[in-house]
Amino acid sequence: MIQQYINSGILEAYVTGSASEQEVQELLYMKANYPEVNIALKELENDMELIAQQMAITPPTRTWDKISDSIDEIVLRQKNDPKKFEEQEDTNYTNFTKPDNGPHYIEVEAENNYMKVHKAWKWVLAAIFVLGKVFLAFAIYFYLENRQAKLQLNELKTELRQLKK
Known part of the structure; x- marks a missing residue:
């Protein structure tokens, strides 16, 4: 019965984060009471970690420096400007969406359809x-x-x- 539970796919769902709350509670109970489930879960987590390491792509050389610079800039900006960004009622931004709602787009309307070219x-x-x-x-x-x-x-x-x- 324990082997059948291990082979049911609940462990994989738990590791990938797609298990329901009820399945998570059941797995935690089985893990605490049956060492076979705990061992199988650890092996699956190790296998998934190995797969992730083998499929990993190394980032460009200066990526960490860019991330660090961006974080430093945000921290310095917050120290210099103690006010937080507040949404104001009198703004004329009709297409503004909060970043948590997904990507936002700003519509651009051109006055004419002609392309401007430098005189030369x-x-x-x-x-x-x-x-x-x-x-x-x-x-x-x-x-x-x-x-x-x-x-x-x-x-x-x-x-x-x-x-x-």
């Missing part, structure tokens, strides 16, 4: 446009010249064939 880039873009048109004209010219040359070549070939006969 306007000349560069104009030059690229003009050069594109020039290259297109050259491409059409050389295409027509090539077609004309092919027609003349075919005429010369037919004349040569007629002379050889």
